[in-house]
Amino acid sequence: MGVRETSDSKISTRTLGQPDILKLIASTSLLLGEELRNEFVQITDLIGSSLRDSILKGNNVHPDIKINMVSPLSWSSLRGEVVCFIDGGVGEVDILTKRPLILRSGIFKIITGERDLEAREDFLTFPIFVGDIKKGLKTSNDFSNILRIIIECLSAYRVSIDPRYKDVEYLLVHGPILYHMSAYSGHFVGAEDIINIWDTSGGQDSGLTAHQLLENYSKFVGENRDNPEWYYMNGDPELIRMPGFTEYLMHEIVNAPNGLKLTGVVERGPQTEYLRDYIVPILRDVAPDLLEQIVGDISRMSTSAISEKLIQTSNYNDALIHSLTLEPKEYTSPVATEQRYSGFKNDLTGFGTVLASSVPISYSFLKVRNNSIPVRVETITTQNDYHEEIMSRVYMYSTLLPQYAFPIGLDIVDKYAKVPDWMMHTLKMLVTIKMGEQADDVEKIEGLRKMLSQILISKRDFYYRPDA
């Protein structure tokens, strides 16, 4: 007796084999109008198949986009490789405000396959109080994010210059490395704050003092850049522009003598950049009928208008689309992120061009496991010769977390550098006391704050303490 045909049988085996992703698409269909709802899963599946087919054949408007397979590697073949994982994060205190009060960064260095535990691993972590930062657009919602990026970027820079990390080949960051973009054009930090952060993190142990760091930055600006205004707010050397400073740090990291291969691995998010720039043009080219089933008549619409309507109607994003187009171990060829520099206005107009060419960033998507949503991997465009080996390593590190399908080293550093509950609890207590007794005994509160700072900086948890 034959199997009775159901509507599911019209959906490809590849999609059916990814229940979580199928569930995601099916749940989105519930938000759609009745006329589209019943067919949405099948249309989405067909879009995935058409895109994959077209990309594999290269017969579309972006024939340079490829689907590649990670090189087969074994752990024994990676033995002896030194890799660093960096994660910056925030700690929130649920009191009056949801704004983060502590920022932290962690560095986890490991020699792959090393059996001597003393030599194998190296941890470094440090917290920064937002309250200790003097300058910057503190009222901006982006402010803590700006500080996190600065701290994370300084940590990566530290890896590029500190003899402690001289043998590191691969540097993986938790999140994007696209720091120097126009979205942050108005942000700046105080030179005094840079000094504070560098000193707090023990940056001087790298052999470079905070003052030397700022001098080198000034020298870089003087030698290489026409307009100091792009790097210093109002030309004031005490106010350092965030995009300019991160560009400098990235430039130094990428050009460091140890040839660090810098990579950012971004967890699945709602980004639609790739969808707008590449997917919609390809779909318009190879499967306009499928596109029209979702957005209607596209003959008179611009590509960006189609993208807008597609995203609005279908909730598609880069990660979801790549879930349907990629098989496990596959990744897309890297594409540039030029548009992220286009937002600089007025006096900063030329700055975007400089940033895009200084340390250009590319990104691609990697699918680790059958039912995992692909991760976005950001790399330095000038290091694209190493792209394949970087992707292979991101894949290998991610296989150890099959559910999460994310590099385990980044998960480790995330846990290690996590602001522990007791620290946040103490901070909450401190803030409460401060609010209640502010007028009475400021000196006492200040003493407590300093004491806590010392604990946070020097001891942390007994087991998670930084190495001496």
Next chain:
Amino acid sequence: MMSERTHIGSIIGLSTPYEFTFAVKPGTIHLHDFVAIDVQDSSSEPVKRCWAKVVKIERFNPLLPREAGHEIASMGIEAIETVVSLSREFVTAQGQILGIEEEKNITPLTYPVKPASSVYLPPDEEVQNLLLGDVKEHRKLKVGTLRGRKIEAVLDAHYLVSRHLAIFAMTGAGKSWTCRKILEELMDKNYPIIIFDPHGDYAGMVNTTEYADRVQIFFPIIHFEIWDVEELTVLLANMSGEEITEAQEPIFIDAYNFVVQNETDCDEFYARYSRDIGGTIYRKSKAGFYNIWSVYWFLDSIIKIKNENMDSNYSDLVDDSILSANKRSIQAIMRKCKKMGASLQRMQGINDNVAQQYGITPQTLPEDLSTLVQKGKTNIISLSGYSDLIQSAILTQILQRLLQEKIEGKIKLPFLSVIEEAHNFAPSPSEIVGESSASLGILKTVATEGRKFGMGLILISQRPSRLHPTVSSQCNSFIVLRIVNPADQKYIRDIIETMGEHDVELLPELAIGEALITGQITRFPILAKIDPPKSKGVREERDLIQMVNESE
């Protein structure tokens, strides 16, 4: 040897006057280590030392997700080959407080130790002093070392010989090894010892140079005449494997009483029988064991008398119940006696073989049992080959007489009795099928009353849950080696007050020769590795495969 204090952790979380939890520097402590904390009631008070024992250790790598572990396992590789972190571990331990050191005494803690206090390993010498307390030199028995440390495990000999000791362990875990070590130490102190050895485990002591002249091995013969005849009837039924009917029972009882007790009538009977029938019958052909054959031959002669219709010639000597008994009933009793006699002879043969293995000339027990108790002497009563029933009977006879003579003052010195396979001699009520075990009564008596008369016991068992609770509860000290059986673990937890949950959890994990020692023989419960005894056990594990291959 650790000569200085070593700081190994800090107290975290909740602490009580009984226990505390502490974060530990990885790799610095082991289960059952003795640790200390300095405590001070107030700044004006002197700093005192609080002692504790490590009863639990937990180790956790928070940076190794479970799914990564599973993935690595399924890949068939080692975690160290990858990039997972293996260097950062939480080690948390639980300390059970022993008390505060004041002078040489340990007093209970009445206020919890301070959180964040430093926990340290005191120097070995100080731990040794803690364990010894004020035990006098002549009472020290050195039986081994604390597990993982170079600290001597020393027991108090006085409490060992006077308050009864139980040694529990599964087969092959080192019971006899441990007991021999203790006995050798006691022999060095000239303490009189009597060992009831059902399997020849102690026969090797005779051939150990250091003890050869101080150890004697005996091969006892059962003396039926001191038995109550009703008990003997039960023995006859058990050993022959046949039920004794109501008609048969008086025949056996009367015949037995006649043979064993009526010397004058017996002599007359034999004379008259010889004259009438012209035959020979056997009376006590070999002392003790062969009394049962005397009953057999006596009844055989009765059958012949009945066949000759000469019953009336013997009515003045022999009870009418025998003379008028049905021949088939008499023959049934004869058959049972024959089986029992043959069985006893076979057992005796096995016992003789054990003696031959060790080149020992078998000696029967002396008539005067008080001579078994002598300063510096150890006497082994070999019970190899005998069935449980007979072993039980022999032990009963000997212990009863020893107790009697001790009470009467004929035995002057205190002495120690070692009972191997104690669960067979003093079985728990659930283990007794039908009639009560013969030796249970005397063991209960010695366990409860013996201390007053200087009769100490070492009870050894591989199935402690089958040991009678009245007997085991009289033991004030315990040495427990590896135990896997859950029923035995539960029993041990129930009867040993000083044995905590954590200790019981440890029992299945103990290595051979490792023992938890608790009770009056040690100031605090300790986990020790028992030193090897000088003597060899007859049943020590041999490589049987090799033995076969090396044979011709």
